[in-house]
Amino acid sequence: MKSNHKSILFFTTLACVVLSSPSQSLSSSTTLTASDRKRLEAVLEPGWQLTDLNLVTYAASGYKHLGLKVPNSEAACSYVSGQAADTNANTEMLFLAASAAVYLGCPITASPHMKQTLTESISESSSLVEVYHAVLGLHRLKENIDTAKVLAVTQAILKKDDGVLNLGYAFHIGSVLSGDVSSLHSRIEDAVVQADEVDGRMLQFEGGLSITALVVDGAYKLSEAAKRPVPLRPEQAVKFANYLLSRKSVQLPKGVHYLLHALTMFTNNKYHVPVAISLASSVAVSAAQPSVQVSISDLMGNNIPGADVRVTAEQVTRDDDGQVLASSLQLTAVKDSKTLYELDAMALQPKRGFHQLSVTAAASDKRLVGNTKALLKFKVLTSISLERVEVGTADADQSSAPTLKEVVYGSKLAGGPLEADRHQKVLVRFQVKDTTSGKPTRVHQAFVRITHSSSKREIIFKADPEPSSVLYKFEMVVSASQPQFKGVSGLYSMELIIGDACISNPLRWNLADLNLNFPATKPTDSAEAAVDYTYKPKPEITHKFQEPTQRPSAFVSTTFTVLCLLPLVLLLVLWGKLGINVSNFPFSLSALGFHLGIGAIFGLFCFFWLQLNMFTTLRYLFMVGVFTFYCGNSMLSKIAAARKESSK
Template sequence: MITSGVICVIFLGILATVSDGATTTVSFLSPADKIRLKQVLSSAWDLKDVSSVNYAVSGYKLLGESIPKQQEVCKYLLERASDKNANLEDLFFVTSAWKAIGSCSGALPIANIVKILRDVTERDTSTVSELYYAVQGLTNIAQKKGDATKLIKTLQAALKKDDSLVNLGYSFLIAAQLGTDGTFAFDRIEDAIVQADEVDSRFLQFEGGLSITALLVNGAYQLAATVNNRRSVQTTKGAYSLLEVLGTLTKNKFHLPVSITLASQAAVSLEQPQVTVKVSDLLGQPLSAVPLTVTAESATRVGDDVVVLSKKKFEPVAGDTSLYTVNLMVTKPERGFYKLTVSAAVPKPDPRLVGNIGASLAVKVLSSVAVENVEVGTTDADQTTQAKLAKVSYPSKLTSVVEADTLQKLITKFNLKDKGTGKLMTVHQAFVKLTHRETKAEIIFVADADSTKTYKLDVDIGAKASEFGYLSGQYSMELLVGDSVLSNSFSWHVADVVLKFPEYTSTPTPSKDPYLYAPKPEIQHMFREPDSRPPVAVSNLFTGLLGVPLLLLFILWAKLGVNVSNFPLSLSAVGFHSGPGRDLWSVWRVLAPTEHVPDHEVSSSAWRRHLLVRQQATSWYRAKKKAALDTDTVIALIYQHNSRTFHNVTL
């Protein structure tokens, strides 16, 4: 929990490191904001998370609300404090919530809590966040924090390892608990403040979100606009952090940020000339029970910086000392946008006030418009004859019906006058809308003002026939006038018009491009039809003819008397005779037309042939001994026997 003592440490350092220019606060915590924050905090009453319970309890206290189910909350805190698995953060949240409630029955296990917390403060390796939880936890239960010198030494050592923004914020809070011993933190305040980022040239914020900003700048009032513009928090911790820092900013003896905001609409007119402002603190409470002196320093028109009002006093609103009102239309300013500069002062000067001088508010002055000199009629398209115009007054409709064809022009004239000043004026939006009575088809034309600020619209019916879709019949004519600084923008049914178009004209152009929006023809994919196949009988016949050469081979072997029974069954013989068959199989089933049998396969076949020849030579050699044949005769007989097969093999 952030204590008020940290304000002295942080804020005195701020005064030494930043300029003394006031920061204007232009918003505060409204009743609707408080209701929404209460709804965010109420999600913690299911008692499932001790940190959320702590934030909810503290947030309700800051809102001035009573704690629902207080006894159940106290029982839950007591159970968490007695839990053997409770860690340092759990004990910190328990003691903070217990202290915030202040009326729980029973007693916390102080001895066990103190032992755990002091172990952290005496440990040299404790982090900055652990030291903060331990020191603040001991403060919550009114226990001594131990040796301040050792604690400061441990804290400084931890900051050397990690001096992030969040750790600097925790160190400021620890220093605030140590009283005069915490002066070491002065040197680090500037290091933290210079890391604030400027946003929109109006306020500062720290990277890391609202929690770190509230932690670091608790008391730094130059950042009040930052935290107050972060009211859309969605977590219990965020809601508590926001309420805590706003409470600290509004309840201290050093500075009091002032919020000056519009309490009425930002637009004034002759009918509603009053501008009401609310002067309050950041929680929306009045600064004093006695009415303040609130002054409109100036009202300057945006664009040309013309001052239309100066040093005008606001009057207090009865029943609320935070509301003040002034008549901004007393000087009859022209319509437009203005910057209103407001200052507030209390009856007894208070040096704590910050942001009460020169608050800038945006207002706009509205004017009422009157339409005059309205004329509606027709003329020939070639302008050879004088236009026939009929006058009509707002808000009546022309009694006669205006008729026009494709050889004529439809003419509309009118003036716009500022009721407040009586001068002719122009507006941002001036249209003439024609609506077909039966089909409700609409066509809109822009009316432009000339140098005399007279609006005139000429519609060539023949040239615009395609835009009308050649749709003849009765149309209602409406005048549309609007502007951001008009209090009475209007739509006026001026007259009824009958337009005639040729019947033989082409059909109107469709509003949508048919190529882009019309359905496209279906794409039909054409695939090549498969070639016709022969009948099954023919296919089977040709398949059978493939076996004729093999059959012929067997027949010829039988005619020649091939000695098949004397075929050697050795490995080399079988391998040699199966080689050509394997080669043919490879060519037929495996190899592509451009491929060939690998060299090692050819070598393998040649080697098997060599072995076969040697085997046959050995057999003939043995026969030679029996038949008394010489070696040359044996070799000759072998080659004569195998000349057709082995003529490429060398023994």
């Protein structure tokens, strides 16, 4: 029973939090701007050199969708007609030529050869892209198309390969056919479920921009041709739109062609028109610039359809504590603009800091999607002033009260430099006031910069707010700060630096000169520390290696050598006295080689101690070791074989 009460309490609390916090609907936060159009135009320009039919077609398509004038349309039309008249032209070239002619506004007449080439490509032995080129080519040449044959061929090819790319081609094929194309329309859902979601905001197909734009564009066009609803939810349409806009920096003419085709489709179809809601003004508002401007447009940057567009600020909330400053505020249209709306944010008397604006753009057009509760961020700037600024010194051991002098902002401490030695500490106290509210405030950055007058070497300290008051305080004990100053005494300037992301007048104020007296240090160290190395090469660092240890005297080294050789001498003496049993020694080349190798290894170690380095020793040891290993293995094998023979 107790657990049930806890569960009810938990879900009640969760519901309260959800209801009290502003919800965000998925929407597009960017659009095709004027700078984007200029950049895309530059990508398409090489097509007008009239050297490649692909580039000419992509350039003609892009210029049409951007509403640009073709630089030399007559020459372009002549070039396209010449390419179409080529008797060696294949299906793809004829498709490109027919498409370019339509985009340029100079349709070409299909010759018998062109009709034959395109018609023969509509067969089950062709790939679906060839069928796509053939069908779309015939359509753009305004020739009759055998719908039944095309549908049968398309379905047969899809049975072999129904990948996303082939489905995209099939959608475009179906969009230009007359009659019942429901069999192709039913495949749209099969394609959509294969889309990958990115960050919960975008949908894309594997293969990138071209495939995604081809499939989405084809799905909407096929739905219109079939006169059936497109099987995409509004949020899916917005996610596909977001992906397309994320690729507006494409650098290839082919990508520009597919991108503009899809974006144009999203601005003019019967089902979904995504709305782009973005901040058009600066992210900062202040008393000088009190309004937040919001852009409401379609994906191409044009005004959204409908003459009764109403833009509403659902909520204006403060980020710090989530307080709702206002709700259901109507934004006013900016004069001489069809896409801009503004809200006087400063009229809400917001505090300094970051805020969120939830925007909804409503209209009678039911096709609009992504137009509700789009979250935009802005920040409120206020100006600040410094008051109650005091500078002085005090005994480091706090044996006496500090001596402080008040300084007015903009002036400098009167009476000459402030003197401080190792027995004292430097104090700075000040208050930061918000000029809008007239109340003390805190800032993100408050620093005191102390700069040497001659070397320009600077040390920066942080000024911290006192917990129990509204004052900022800086303390520097001179003796404890000696390492930071490298013990360099002399005249310093003391600056106060105030900064914050939400203030309009960051401050830098040279409030006093400071004469610091540190205990005497080595003259060389002090002189080196006082040199200003700003924009200058520092002195070269010279490494001093440790001197090798002096060798012992000849007597000591000789005595040590004799002591090391005594066990060997003792061994030889005992061998001579007892006799050496060499009856089991196998007198063979392998045995001789093994013992010579062992001796060579010991000799090599002796040379290592005397004159060789480690790398040379290892190189020789590898060669000697291989020889010794081979001989030792052979010797032991023969000994084992001899023992086995004698035991029989």
